[in-house]
Amino acid sequence: MAEKIEQVIGVIGAGSMGSAIARGLVASGAAAPERVLVANPSAGKLAPLAELGIKTFTSNEELLAQGPDAVVLAVKPQVLPGVLAEHTDGLAGRLVISIAAGVSVASLEASLASSRVVRAMPNLPVQVLSGATAVCPGSRATKEDLDLSLAIFSALGSAVVLREDQLDAEGAVVGCGPAYVALLVDDLTRAGVEHGLPAAACRELVLSTMRGVAEQLLASGEHPRAYMEKVTSPGGTTAAGLRAMESGMFEVACAGVDAALRRTRELSEAAGGKTTDD
C-alpha cells in the first residue's frame, strides 16, 4: 500500500504525463482525489480526471489560488519558460517539481527565486503504478521536500535519488524507455507476422513475455545475462537467435540513447537554461 500523502498536490499540464501522475496518485490510494488539483487550458483533457473526483481548472491561476503544497510542472520544455514567468508569484513559497526534459535546476531556480525546486524524470507507466522516476533536489529543497517528492513518485512505481549530472542520461534511457520497449514489442511482433503468426495473438504473447521477464528479474535481482543463460540450451534455438541479434542490439541501444541525450541538450539550451554539465 502506498504511503499516504496528506499534502495537496497541484499538477500544471494535463497531457500524457500530467494526467498519468494525477491518475496514478489517486489509483494508488496515496492521495485522496480532492487533494489532487490539475490545470490545463483545454477542458477536454480535464473531464476524465474530474470524473475521478480530481479538482480541475482551466486556469493555472485558479489552481494556484487553492494553495497547493507542491506543484508538478508537466508542460513541454518549450512552454515551461512562459509558465514560470507568468506564475513566479503563484509558485513562490511552494515546492515546485519539474519533470521537463533537460531543464536544469539552475535555470528553474533562477526563474523561481522564492520557490523550492525538485527536478524529476519519470516515465509514462506511472499511470499504471509501474513507473520509474529519478529525482534530484535543488539547492533550496528541504528534506521534507525530497521526502514528499519521493512519496509521490514511489506511489507511482520505483523512485530513486540521482545527482543532477545523471538525470539527463536517466531521461534518455528511462524517460524515453517506454517508447523503446514498445518499439521492440512491435518489431518482435512484425518478425512473428513475417513467419505467419497472427499479429494480435503474437503481440499479446510478446507483451506477456516482457511482463514475465520484468517480474522475474525484479523479484530475483538476477543479472540479465544469468537469466539469458537459463533460456539458452546449448546448440539450441535461442543461442542461434541471440547470436544474430546481440551485437547489433547494443549498438542500436547506444545510438538511440545518444540521440535522445543530444536532443535533451538542445531542449535545455532552447529553454534558456544552463545544461547540467556547464
Ligand SMILES: NC(=O)C1=CN([C@@H]2O[C@H](COP(=O)(O)OP(=O)(O)OC[C@H]3O[C@@H](n4cnc5c(N)ncnc54)[C@H](O)[C@@H]3O)[C@@H](O)[C@H]2O)C=CC1
Ligand atoms: N511523455 C513522456 O513520456 C514524458 C514526458 N516528460 C516531460 O513531461 C512534460 C510533459 O510532457 P507530455 O505530458 O508528454 O506533454 P503533453 O503535450 O502530452 O502535455 C502537456 C500539456 O500541457 C498543456 N499546456 C500547454 N500550455 C500550458 C499552460 N500554459 N499551462 C498549463 N498547461 C499547459 C497542454 O495542453 C498539454 O495537455 C515535458 O516537459 C516532458 O519533457 C518526462 C518524462 C516522460
Ligand SMILES: O=C(O)[C@@H]1CCC=N1
Ligand atoms: O520525448 C520527450 O521529450 C519526453 C521526455 C522523456 C520522454 N518523453
